[in-house]
Structure formats: C-alpha cells, structure tokens
Amino acid sequence: MPVVPATEASIRRAADIVRRGGLVAFPTETVYGLGADAFSATACARIFEVKRRPRFDPLIVHVEGEEDLPSVCAFEDERARRLALSFWPGPLTLVLPRAERVPDIVTAGLSTVAVRVPSHPVARALLAAAGCPIAAPSANPFGYISPTLASHVDGQIGDQVDLILDGGPCTVGVESTIVDLSSERPALLRPGATETERIEALVGPLERPARSDAPRAPGQLASHYAPRTPVVLLERRAFAPPHGTRAGLLAFGTPDAGMASRYTAVETLSVSGDLREAAANLFACLHRLDRAGLDVIYAEPVPDEGLGAAIRDRLGRAAAEPR
Ligand code: TXA
Ligand code: MG
Numbered sequence: 089m090p091v092v093p094a095t096e097a098s099i100r101r102a103a104d105i106v107r108r109g110g111l112v113a114f115p116t117e118t119v120y121g122l123g124a125d126a127f128s129a130t131a132c133a134r135i136f137e138v139k140r141r142p143r144f145d146p147l148i149v150h151v152e153g154e155e156d157l158p159s160v161c162a163f164e165d166e167r168a169r170r171l172a173l174s175f176w177p178g179p180l181t182l183v184l185p186r187a188e189r190v191p192d193i194v195t196a197g198l199s200t201v202a203v204r205v206p207s208h209p210v211a212r213a214l215l216a217a218a219g220c221p222i223a224a225p226s227a228n229p230f231g232y233i234s235p236t237l238a239s240h241v242d243g244q245i246g247d248q249v250d251l252i253l254d255g256g257p258c259t260v261g262v263e264s265t266i267v268d269l270s271s272e273r274p275a276l277l278r279p280g281a282t283e284t285e286r287i288e289a290l291v292g293p294l295e296r297p298a299r300s301d302a303p304r305a306p307g308q309l310a311s312h313y314a315p316r317t318p319v320v321l322l323e324r325r326a327f328a329p330p331h332g333t334r335a336g337l338l339a340f341g342t343p344d345a346g347m348a349s350r351y352t353a354v355e356t357l358s359v360s361g362d363l364r365e366a367a368a369n370l371f372a373c374l375h376r377l378d379r380a381g382l383d384v385i386y387a388e389p390v391p392d393e394g395l396g397a398a399i400r401d402r403l404g405r406a407a408a409e410p411r
Contacts, residue, residue, distance in 0.1 A: 091242050094210040094253040103217030105250045106131075111138065113227040113241045114214050115255030116206045118179045118263050118281050119371065120235040121150070121224030122249065123214070126160070129191035132223050136193070138248045141230040146196035147223040148181050148264070149203050152215040160187050160221050161201050167291045168269050174290060177207035179260055179281035183268040194223050200270045210255040226263060227252075233315055233378065233406070236261050236371045261368035262398045267294065279397040281367065311408040313371075315378035319385045319407040327386060336377040338387040338403075340366060353380040363395040370399055374406065 092098045094115065102112040109131040112123050122139065124131035126149045136143060149160050154172060157163040161184040163172075168182055186201035195201050203221075206212065215222055226234040227241045227249075235241045238254035246252060265280035267287060276284060276294040288294055317336070326344045329335035329351060337343060337351040341361045348354050355373035357366035377385050387407070390399045 090246055090249055091238050091252045091254050094213075094255040096213075098251070098253060099210065099213045100217055102214055102251050102253055103219075106214070106218040106222060107220065110250040111135065111248070112214070113235075113238070113245075113249050113252040114211055114224075115208055115238070115253065115258055116150075116179075116211045116224075117208045117258060117260045118206075119258055119261070120227040120238065120241050120252075121211070121222075122227035122241075122245070123150070123222040123224035125218070126150075126194055126221040126223035127189060127191065129193050132191060132193050135223065135225060138245055139225060139228070139230045141225065143193070144196050145225075145230075146198060146202060147194050147225050149190065149194060149201055150206055150211065150215060150222045150224055151203060152212060153177075153205060156215075156221060157203065158187065159189050161185060161190075161203055162187070165269050167274060170290050171267065171269075171287065172205070174286075175282050176205040177212065178205070179207070179264040180204060180287070181264040181266045181278075181280075183266065183270055183277065185270055200268070202266060204264055208255065208258075210253055214253070231309075231312055231314055233313055233374045234263065234371050236368075237375075240371070240375055257368070257372070259368060261370055261372075262395070262402060265398070267291075279401045281395065281398060283394045284397060285394065310405060312405040313374075313402045314406045314408070315374050315385065317378050317382050317385050319387055319403065321387050321403060321407050322389060325388050327388075329384075329386060333383045334381065336380055336382040336385040338373055338377060338385060340388045340390050351386075352382055353377055357390070357399075363391070363393075363399070366390060367395045367399055370402060 181204040265282040266278040
C-alpha cells in the first residue's frame with residue numbers, strides 16, 4: 089500500500105522519491121497534489137500519463153518560498169510582490185514569465201509558468217526536504233473530482249504513484265485561485281480559495297477571460313471536476329426529485345426534512361450555510377454521492393460571493409456535459 093501517515097521519516101522518504109524522479113501524492117491546504125521534480129521533464133511526463141491529462145494543460149510549480157522563485161519565473165512584477173506578501177504561503181497561484189530551466193512539458197510550451205507557495209506544513213516540509221520545486225496538479229484522473237483525502241487519491245490512482253503521504257483532510261478544500269500577471273491587465277484564470285474580492289482590492293479589477301475549448305488556462309475547460317453521475321444545478325432549494333429516480337441531493341444549509349426523505353442520499357455542504365465549511369466539504373461530498381449508485385445528483389444553489397464563487401465554478405463544471 090503506498091499510503092503512509094505523513095511523519096518526518098515518511099516525508100524524507102517522499103523527498104528521496106521526488107529527487108530520484110518518482111511521483112508522490114501529498115496534502116496541500118487546498119487539495120492533494122501529485123508531485124514530481126519540476127526540473128525533470130521525464131518525471132513530469134509521468135504525471136500526465138498517470139492523470140491521463142492532455143499535454144496542453146500546464147502544471148503548477150510549488151516552491152517553499154520566494155527565494156526559490158528565480159530559477160522558476162521572473163518575479164519583478166510589483167503586483168506579484170504585493171499579492172505574494174498578502175497571500176503566500178497560501179492558496180493563490182500566479183502566472184508569470186517562465187525561467188528557462190523549467191521544462192516545456194511543465195508549461196505546455198507556454199512562455200509563462202504557474203507558481204505557488206503552499207501553506208500546508210506537510211507540503212512545506214516535503215519541498216524543504218526535496219530541495220527542488222515540485223510540479224503538482226491535483227492528484228485525480230483528468231476531469232474527475234479533486235481529492236481532499238489520501239483515500240481519494242489511493243482509490244483513483246494509488247497503484248500508479250510511488251507514495252501517498254496522508255496528512256488528513258485538506259482544510260480549504262477547493263483549489264488555489266489562479267491570477268495571470270503575464271500581461272498588462274491581470275486576469276482571473278480560475279476562481280478559487282483566495283477570494284477574488286481580496287485580490288482585486290490589491291491589484292484592481294481582474295479580467296475574466298471567456299471559457300472555451302482552446303483556453304488560456306486549460307483548467308477553464310467547461311467540463312471538469314466531474315463525478316461520473318450526472319449533476320444538475322438547482323435554481324432554488326426544496327426541490328422534489330422525480331419519482332422513481334435514485335436521486336442524490338447536495339444541500340447547502342439544513343435540508344428540508346420533508347424533501348430530504350425523497351432522496352436516496354443527501355450530503356450537506358454546511359448546515360449553517362458557511363461558505364468556508366462548504367468549500368472544505370465540497371469534493372468529499374461529491375465523492376460520496378458518486379459512490380452511492382445514483383441516477384442523478386441535484387446541487388442546491390450557493391451564494392455567489394467570497395468562496396461561493398469557487399464552489400459555484402466547480403459545481404458548474406461538474407454539471408457541464410463532457411465534450
Ligand atoms: O490548489 C491548487 O492549485 C492545486 C494544489 C495541488 O496546489 N493544484 C491544482 O493543479 O489545482 P491543477 O493542475 O489541477 O490545476 C492547475 C491549473 C490548470 O487548469 C492549468 O491550466 C493552469 O493551472 N495553469 C498552469 N500553468 C499555467 C499557465 N502557464 N498559464 C495558464 N494557466 C496555467
Ligand atoms: Mg485539477
């Protein structure tokens with residue numbers, strides 16, 4: 089079994105694996121990542137194979153601190169420094185001009201690279217012990233629900249990674265916010281765990297590039313983060329599922345007692361309607377519903393503010409038809 093509790097010794101072992109070109113899954117504050125030495129093109133190629141990820145979808149490079157950035161990207165941008173000061177270590181990813189040393193496979197041949205400094209103590213200890221930047225996408229098969237538990241990783245790709253460090257549930261639960269600073273006007277490529285409002289307060293309004301099939305951030309693909317069970321977004325709460333369907337409910341707030349009994353399975357993102365709690369629970373709730381043998385999952389609406397924007401984004405893409 090490749091799952092081991094994250095301890096000083098197992099983190100050292102994981103760092104050795106990374107340095108030797110292997111693949112390690114590890115917890116971050118957002119979701120579990122599937123990591124490899126960011127300077128090794130062959131190690132990073134394995135990430136794409138294991139995830140069945142298209143080569144046009146670049147990876148995020150994780151570093152321990154700003155002092156590690158010069159070998160990865162240009163970090164002179166005043167806006168980047170301001171955002172880094174406020175949000176690093178933490179769930180913000182910046183897209184900046186790349187350094188030459190970063191292999192093409194990591195950036196999908198783009199002239200930019202996505203970087204972040206994670207705050208999770210296990211991720212930080214792993215980066216320190218490995219002594220190299222670690223390229224890591226979320227540790228799930230491409231397009232499927234992201235992992236917030238070691239068991240999610242193990243169940244999906246466990247047989248293909250060298251080690252999974254178990255650091256317990258991810259506390260934030262949705263991926264980092266991605267801001268592109270490579271052009272004059274900063275752009276929001278993915279809403280995420282750092283609230284857009286707080287970013288805009290520091291660097292002004294963010295452009296929001298349209299989602300498409302040839303996206304600037306391939307993570308903008310319309311269908312993503314998706315369970316195998318179809319997801320339908322509800323416009324309001326207290327919806328009665330059609331008779332005779334095995335329906336699941338993803339509730340936001342206390343589910344209506346009368347209605348809940350008509351569902352085969354109910355998962356509640358947050359009983360009190362707290363957006364942080366909802367974000368932390370989102371992917372685990374979707375994983376459980378997806379394993380419940382349902383015909384359909386109905387998702388209640390979540391407010392479009394703060395972390396709600398990231399949750400709505402993930403649910404919207406979970407509901408989109410794959411193309
Ligand atoms: O919270 C997170 O960001 C997690 C943890 C593991 O750090 N990682 C994560 O990685 O969500 P991934 O690969 O699932 O999503 C990375 C996104 C992709 O949608 C990719 O298109 C975008 O980052 N990206 C990476 N490099 C880029 C670049 N140079 N320009 C634009 N988008 C980029
Ligand atoms: Mg992902």
